[in-house]
Amino acid sequence: MKVDLGRFLGTCSCGRPHNISVKEIYIEAKATRYLKELLQGYENPVFVCDTNTKRASEEVLSEYFRQYKVVELTGENIHADNVNVEKLSNKLEAKVDIFIAVGSGTIHDLTRYVAFERNIPFISVPTAASVDGFVSTVAAMTWKGMKKTFPSKAPIYVLADTDIFGKAPYRLTASGISDLMGKYTALADWKISNILTDEYFCENIYDLEMEAVKEVESILDKIKLGDTDSMEKLMYALILSGLAMQMIGNSRPASGAEHHISHLWEMAVINEPIDALHGEKVSVGLILSLQKYGEVLEAIESGNIEVIDNSDLEIELLKDTFGKKGLYEEVLEENGESLLKAVDLVKLKDHFKAIALELHKLPKACDMKMLLKKAGCIVSMDQLNLPNIKELTLVLSPYVRRRLTFMRVTKLLRL
Ligand SMILES: [Zn+2]
Numbered sequence: 001m002k003v004d005l006g007r008f009l010g011t012c013s014c015g016r017p018h019n020i021s022v023k024e025i026y027i028e029a030k031a032t033r034y035l036k037e038l039l040q041g042y043e044n045p046v047f048v049c050d051t052n053t054k055r056a057s058e059e060v061l062s063e064y065f066r067q068y069k070v071v072e073l074t075g076e077n078i079h080a081d082n083v084n085v086e087k088l089s090n091k092l093e094a095k096v097d098i099f100i101a102v103g104s105g106t107i108h109d110l111t112r113y114v115a116f117e118r119n120i121p122f123i124s125v126p127t128a129a130s131v132d133g134f135v136s137t138v139a140a141m142t143w144k145g146m147k148k149t150f151p152s153k154a155p156i157y158v159l160a161d162t163d164i165f166g167k168a169p170y171r172l173t174a175s176g177i178s179d180l181m182g183k184y185t186a187l188a189d190w191k192i193s194n195i196l197t198d199e200y201f202c203e204n205i206y207d208l209e210m211e212a213v214k215e216v217e218s219i220l221d222k223i224k225l226g227d228t229d230s231m232e233k234l235m236y237a238l239i240l241s242g243l244a245m246q247m248i249g250n251s252r253p254a255s256g257a258e259h260h261i262s263h264l265w266e267m268a269v270i271n272e273p274i275d276a277l278h279g280e281k282v283s284v285g286l287i288l289s290l291q292k293y294g295e296v297l298e299a300i301e302s303g304n305i306e307v308i309d310n311s312d313l314e315i316e317l318l319k320d321t322f323g324k325k326g327l328y329e330e331v332l333e334e335n336g337e338s339l340l341k342a343v344d345l346v347k348l349k350d351h352f353k354a355i356a357l358e359l360h361k362l363p364k365a366c367d368m369k370m371l372l373k374k375a376g377c378i379v380s381m382d383q384l385n386l387p388n389i390k391e392l393t394l395v396l397s398p399y400v401r402r403r404l405t406f407m408r409v410t411k412l413l414r415l
Pocket residue numbers: 012013014015016018202203204205
């Protein structure tokens with residue numbers, strides 16, 4: 001199917017026009033057949049892939065791989081970081097005029113970063129329904145140890161070919177399911193921040209995403225069986241999440257407390273580096289966040305909760321943890337003045353009801369855990385080889401990004 005982008009455009013009831021820079025998106029078998037036509041007019045297209053994604057797409061794209069230059073990043077565990085940006089850049093000639101990213105999240109992040117640097121367009125060919133970042137306008141990178149997002153290029157076309165991503169190893173698909181389910185807490189964080197600080201919020205985008213998440217949630221068993229139609233629905237929901245980021249202009253609708261937990265672990269501040277996929281870390285981050293949010297909900301409903309004046313950054317703790325990895329300055333710089341200063345304590349207390357209403361829309365942690373487990377997703381810190389750092393994770397993770405999440409707001413609450 002061709003995704004109807006027209007329905008997302010125009011001035012929205014939120015008062016803002018929503019822009020989308022992707023021209024067309026196809027999610028269907030043989031979607032890559034459009035490549036020939038799209039590459040007309042370009043003199044030096046370069047396909048970017050890694051060894052696995054090259055292999056995964058070889059059958060479908062062999063004709064292109066013969067005809068055009070292919071840059072293959074080799075080695076295990078390729079990450080979106082400064083080292084691989086350099087590796088990729090070194091393999092490129094100056095005359096490249098368009099990239100075709102053939103891969104999952106990492107290849108896309110690297111390609112969009114370099115495309116931005118060189119100011120050339122790129123076409124996205126996802127090889128797995130493993131993340132929501134294909135159409136993102138920012139690249140999530142590890143830059144000299146620190147997780148950062150950089151302004152980047154969004155693809156001009158997305159050709160999600162079911163003949164390629166529908167055959168991806170299930171582990172990648174499961175990771176995509178988890179990344180998508182993570183929108184539950186991301187959306188709740190956004191809405192609660194809107195309630196507390198009047199941060200800009202779009203009801204339509206919120207609803208659009210929630211609907212897509214629920215639709216996928218209802219067909220997880222079919223996705224696990226590899227049903228083509230259901231796989232395409234998962235890919236659509238992931239791409240929609242990316243479009244939501246484009247329409248808002250940042251990752252707010254797609255990334256909240258659950259992603260911050262994942263980023264913290266990626267930075268290996270309180271843990272050894274872990275070797276897991278993005279969605280696998282988000283999966284556990286989601287469950288931990290849902291547990292915490294559930295506890296707060298219970299406390300609100302039983303009246304066992306009070307607001308405390310605790311909006312300062314936890315300087316000593318940050319020194320002790322991020323500092324030991326040489327990331328103290330970066331964390332301070334990212335945070336700036338404590339975000340919690342923007343939360344009025346009286347308003348917070350007065351809005352417990354509205355917050356509880358939002359928390360009620362979330363699935364229970366135990367239900368989500370069961371659902372994800374059944375879908376073959378990662379659900380525990382054990383599975384990620386993480387020691388018992390749950391409490392410290394909850395305390396530190398909000399500091400990895402300057403973004404108000406409900407997790408951060410819980411610092412103002414005593415249960
Ligand atoms: Zn809107």
